[in-house]
Amino acid sequence: MTTVLPEWLDPRPWLDLTRNTDPAPVRQALQADHPDIRELALFLSPAADTCLEAMAQRARAITRRRFGRTIQLYAPLYVSNHCPGGCAYCGFAADRKQVRRVLDDAELHHELDALKALGLEDVLLLTGERCAECGVDTLAHAVEAAARRLHSISVETFAMTQPEYCSLVDAGAVGVTLYQETYDPVRYAEMHRWGPKQDYLNRLEAPGRALDAGIRTCGFGALLGLGDPCFDTLAMVRHIRYLMRIHWKADYSLSFPRLRPESGGFQPAHPVNDRLLVRIILACRLCLPDVTLTLSTRESAAFRNAMAGIGINRMSVASRTTVGGYDARSPATGGQFDIHDTRDVTAFCSELRTLGLEPVFKNWDRAFQAITATP
Numbered sequence: 001m002t003t004v005l006p007e008w009l010d011p012r013p014w015l016d017l018t019r020n021t022d023p024a025p026v027r028q029a030l031q032a033d034h035p036d037i038r039e040l041a042l043f044l045s046p047a048a049d050t051c052l053e054a055m056a057q058r059a060r061a062i063t064r065r066r067f068g069r070t071i072q073l074y075a076p077l078y079v080s081n082h083c084p085g086g087c088a089y090c091g092f093a094a095d096r097k098q099v100r101r102v103l104d105d106a107e108l109h110h111e112l113d114a115l116k117a118l119g120l121e122d123v124l125l126l127t128g129e130r131c132a133e134c135g136v137d138t139l140a141h142a143v144e145a146a147a148r149r150l151h152s153i154s155v156e157t158f159a160m161t162q163p164e165y166c167s168l169v170d171a172g173a174v175g176v177t178l179y180q181e182t183y184d185p186v187r188y189a190e191m192h193r194w195g196p197k198q199d200y201l202n203r204l205e206a207p208g209r210a211l212d213a214g215i216r217t218c219g220f221g222a223l224l225g226l227g228d229p230c231f232d233t234l235a236m237v238r239h240i241r242y243l244m245r246i247h248w249k250a251d252y253s254l255s256f257p258r259l260r261p262e263s264g265g266f267q268p269a270h271p272v273n274d275r276l277l278v279r280i281i282l283a284c285r286l287c288l289p290d291v292t293l294t295l296s297t298r299e300s301a302a303f304r305n306a307m308a309g310i311g312i313n314r315m316s317v318a319s320r321t322t323v324g325g326y327d328a329r330s331p332a333t334g335g336q337f338d339i340h341d342t343r344d345v346t347a348f349c350s351e352l353r354t355l356g357l358e359p360v361f362k363n364w365d366r367a368f369q370a371i372t373a374t375p
């Protein structure tokens with residue numbers, strides 16, 4: 001049975017506008033003081049290509065006003081790649097041939113020390129779907145260990161209950177990232193072949209539960225290439241705006257992960273080229289001026305350099321998508337997907353500075369948690 005989209009999420013009334021080929025309504029949309037969902041659809045349309053320079057200038061001005069010249073840096077750290085899940089696009093799916101591991105205590109400490117030695121203070125801990133080898137307790141333990149060493153700990157893992165999110169907050173987590181992957185329920189059902197992730201609404205509602213539990217920052221994303229990217233972008237922005245009205249004290253971030261090669265050889269049904277990705281990023285910045293926009297090492301160094309500060313204000317660096325990828329003593333597994341930008345921290349920061357931008361390693365201290373937690 002296909003999930004029925006909630007009214008507050010459904011992007012279909014605006015989908016025709018994303019196919020607009022007339023530049024005039026796009027130019028008009030650029031005059032709006034507070035662009036809404038209608039303007040977002042026009043910024044995503046092919047006609048927006050004729051206004052790309054104007055969109056980029058406005059996006060850069062908004063980004064500079066809200067975030068200055070800063071680029072927040074973070075790194076992902078895979079705690080486990082055990083996964084009973086059946087996501088058709090993922091190198092860690094249960095039917096992929098992979099060495100499976102969960103970091104033991106010593107390995108976890110080595111990985112965290114290796115990140116600390118690189119100067120990184122903001123870490124995103126990742127696991128596969130909930131399983132006997134790695135569940136909430138293992139993750140909470142990893143959060144605790146990370147919070148003892150680093151300043152900002154977020155998790156990207158399976159959808160949880162509110163009490164489970166509370167246990168992560170107690171352990172020191174400040175952020176939860178949970179991509180809906182695709183907001184198109186038909187495509188979602190095709191892509192999630194088995195496992196708990198098949199429950200579309202449970203995943204959709206998980207960020208609200210995390211914020212109810214006291215998580216400060218929620219990260220959103222659609223895996224670009226799975227479904228119609230305009231459908232997914234419209235729904236994603238509606239999702240964030242819906243939660244912003246309820247959890248107005250929280251921070252929000254948005255990522256633009258394009259599908260990358262993985263061990264199963266999955267091919268995107270809706271490939272997103274560079275030009276469309278630029279439109280998506282600029283459109284999101286114009287319509288979500290206060291939201292952190294993130295671009296990971298899935299993208300090339302050239303593309304990341306081009307978008308840094310022009311909408312994008314947060315980037316991963318020196319990333320590994322393997323379990324045990326940072327410390328030379330740990331035997332690393334295969335990766336969840338291939339990364340594209342392989343620059344190290346020094347080279348990356350030096351290029352950011354050349355672009356007139358300021359890399360920021362620490363943007364959050366846990367001492368703030370008590371005074372900013374949402375009720």
Ligand code: SF4
Nearest residue numbers: 083085087090093128
């Ligand atoms: S995306 Fe997550 S849940 Fe799905 S197969 Fe990969 S690791 Fe498992």
